Amino acid sequence: MTEVRYYCPRCEAIASLEREGYLADKCVTPYPLDGWEYAATYENFEGTDGVEIVCGADETDGEGCGEVYYLSFVKFEDGEEVEPRHLADVLPSRPTVAGARRDADEDDDDGPRFDFEP
Numbered sequence: 001m002t003e004v005r006y007y008c009p010r011c012e013a014i015a016s017l018e019r020e021g022y023l024a025d026k027c028v029t030p031y032p033l034d035g036w037e038y039a040a041t042y043e044n045f046e047g048t049d050g051v052e053i054v055c056g057a058d059e060t061d062g063e064g065c066g067e068v069y070y071l072s073f074v075k076f077e078d079g080e081e082v083e084p085r086h087l088a089d090v091l092p093s094r095p096t097v098a099g100a101r102r103d104a105d106e107d108d109d110d111g112p113r114f115d116f117e118p
Ligand SMILES: [Zn+2]
Pocket: 008, 009, 010, 011, 012, 013, 055, 056, 064, 065, 066, 067
């Protein structure tokens, strides 16, 4: 077992967790990730997707803020790393090219053609 330290994302109090070294941390967030399952720090969280940490509980060094935050492990599905939808939602949206692509298909035969190859 290894002792790993985490900072509360709200007040930066340090919590120390005893855990197996092989679990890969993804992130620490003030909110649970969509699709992740969390266990309490006193439960066996090795088989879950993350840990719910209460800031100010036994594992916290100092007072803490009393709020809950979430340690998420890296999650794999079919060999691919799963990205939480929650994080995707807060990322800036990419410009959509769907409309432009549809127009290009309609104009495929008669429309002007652009050759972007040098
Ligand atoms: Zn805190």
